[in-house]
Amino acid sequence: MTRDGFLRLLEENLSLDAGALKDDRPLSDIHWDSMGVVSYLALVDGHFSGVIDPEHVAACKRVSDLVALVEAQLEAN
């Protein structure tokens, strides 16, 4: 899956408008909450068969941090 493809899926899961997630966008701008974290964990698990440590997700500040976590997960696989 491409980087953009992943972001579009995440937008769908978070009920955001298409294109809302851009790399440098702060997560605080998109009402990132506990349901968002769970949706993100489910998305990564469903598409990349890996469980990301929630503490690492909690440390994310920007959309690019979320993408970097997925990339690290893929490398680990």
Next chain:
Amino acid sequence: MSAPAVQVRGIASAVPTTIATVEEGVRRFGEAALKIANSTGIRNRRVAGPDMCTSDLCLAAASRMLAGLGWAPHTIDVMLMVTQTPDYVLPATSCALHAKLGLSKHCACLDVGLGCSGYVVGLWLATSLLQSGAARRVLLLAGDTISRTVSSDDRSVAMLFGDAGTATALEVGVEDDAGFVFEIGTDGRGAEHIMIPAGGFRHPVRGPADPGGERRSEHLSMNGAEVFAFTLREVPPLVRSLLDKAHWTLDDVDSVVMHQANRFILEHLGKKMEIPAHKVVIELEGFGNTSSASIPLAITQSLGLELERSRRRLLLAGFGVGLSWAGAALSCGPMFVPPVMALASDGSTTDLQRGRE
């Protein structure tokens, strides 16, 4: 000599008559409540008032069970009570219930302090006692009034939990196809992720817990992301292991009944494990997450008619507080499964309509 077969003779469930609705959630939390309800699949919850305890719900279920089976109370050798919302600090709730059920002085009574995994652990204990020859009949009670532990201001949990009490009757049987297989696990490193910090002897004094003021230290707190990650890590291997031990494939399983945490989790797990959707029991909409009662309550409501008529192969998986997990593969039925009862505060009961009638 092989261990004797164990049979489940019946499962009965009781819930309070009082209903907490999603509309009440909307009034408190606004539109966010609808978003939560759409994700969790929980619209209404049955909640106990301040005068109703877990033991009251379990008593109603157990009384119906004994009457339905025609079991005299003195024939019960062991009563196990799985709960995290006991009547008292002491004595054990099972002892407090002993006289109310008219059990004999030779009946052993003990409580098990587990929640989401507790029902399956209770089945495992009951089965072990029956197979060892220590008992010929066991009454397993599982229930919680977990809604009474939640802060009504805590959006993360306030709309999740409902209350219920259940009774399951097991005895030594003669059938060959017992098919009881268990797998139990614990990871105490995650104990803090579902916790009521105060009220025990570590922190006996109750008081404020979080800076936001949504809950106090005697309220239930849950780290949803950590619990979800734990579930993703542990439940799929649990199910695979059970299938291996039972020499089953998913085709052999009639229904998979997991702890009714919320719909989002159950659907994700079902998809991940490639379980056909029609085999995954989801019974949340009218009850909510009922902690230790959720698996037997879901069985009673969703599978009651099937189990009254025929033998079924069930795969059960409980997971949560502890953190702990427990799974069982079992063949059971026909058995006694009355409709879920609604218990009023005056002690009267009415039967609810079954889920698949």
